[in-house]
Amino acid sequence: ACSVRFDDVHFGYDPRRAVLKGLSFEAEAGKKTAIVGPSGAGKSTIARLIFRFYDVTQGAITIGGTDIRDVTQDSVRRNLGVVPQDTVLFNDTISYNISYPRPEATKDEIERAAQMAQIHEFVSRLPDGYETLVGERGLKLSGGEKQRVAIARTIIKNPPILILDEATSALDSETEAEILTSLNALASGRTSIVIAHRLSTIIDADKIVVVDGGVVAEEGTHEELLGK
Ligand code: ADP
Ligand code: ADP
Numbered sequence: 001a002c003s004v005r006f007d008d009v010h011f012g013y014d015p016r017r018a019v020l021k022g023l024s025f026e027a028e029a030g031k032k033t034a035i036v037g038p039s040g041a042g043k044s045t046i047a048r049l050i051f052r053f054y055d056v057t058q059g060a061i062t063i064g065g066t067d068i069r070d071v072t073q074d075s076v077r078r079n080l081g082v083v084p085q086d087t088v089l090f091n092d093t094i095s096y097n098i099s100y101p102r103p104e105a106t107k108d109e110i111e112r113a114a115q116m117a118q119i120h121e122f123v124s125r126l127p128d129g130y131e132t133l134v135g136e137r138g139l140k141l142s143g144g145e146k147q148r149v150a151i152a153r154t155i156i157k158n159p160p161i162l163i164l165d166e167a168t169s170a171l172d173s174e175t176e177a178e179i180l181t182s183l184n185a186l187a188s189g190r191t192s193i194v195i196a197h198r199l200s201t202i203i204d205a206d207k208i209v210v211v212d213g214g215v216v217a218e219e220g221t222h223e224e225l226l227g228k
Helices: 043-050 073-078 092-101 107-115 143-157 172-187 222-224
Strands: 004-011 020-027 032-036 060-062 079-082 162-166 192-196 209-210 215-220
Touching: 004 043, 004 143, 020 032, 020 043, 020 060, 020 073, 020 192, 020 209, 020 215, 043 060, 043 192, 073 079, 073 222, 079 107, 092 107, 092 143, 107 172, 107 222, 143 172, 209 222, 215 222
Parallel strands: 032 192, 032 209, 079 162, 162 192
Antiparallel strands: 004 020, 004 060, 209 215
16 A cells, blocks of 8 residues: 655746645555535645656655655556546546456456446436447436446545545535545555545544644544544
């Protein structure tokens, strides 16, 4: 398992305007770390920096003790899984969509992933907008069902590190509650970084890191933060 560490990270999209101003925290290996903070605090920026879409201007990000600037971008991303807010599906079967990160995945593996994500009943169907030459119509998937496809896809990828950036914020609260079970199954045993603006989605995090003004404002367990 891999820990993810930010050490005194500084970063700004515009060099004259810093977004992160000396941010330090550790997401411990195999544990769930939540990042919370007001809109614009830099939470998504943290995710983008882990993916190395940008490089830090000062400080370092290490994964399993290795500075991510010392390895290729591809090898960094191989270890990372995401469930984005809006999942884009390929015009192909749901099972193809699930197996995409690992084309050699067996039928059994795909089925198990679909079961964990609770979309087992429609793996052989096609996504919405798809129509075969014989007129077979695709299935209109709800936002929640698309998230389940994304969850199954990430189970197949099986990355040691999982990044969930407001993965359920586009869903209504009932669907969100249903999906959280599958998300927790996916996160179990992985180093998980869960970005949220609502505390409700992170109730079971091992640690909560509150980001504000480009630095860590406070961190601790749910109980510790509420007790203050
Ligand atoms: P959060 O996820 O906490 O809402 P973000 O990390 O998305 O915050 O954004 C942090 C700050 O960086 C905001 O002021 C935002 O406007 C700015 N920002 C985000 N993305 C970009 C970008 N691609 N280019 C320039 N500024 C950006
Ligand atoms: P692949 O999954 O084939 O390695 P990429 O290298 O583009 O493709 O992406 C690696 C990981 O990064 C994937 O899990 C993908 O879902 C995720 N990813 C791609 N784009 C973004 C993004 N804009 N923000 C966060 N994660 C992303």
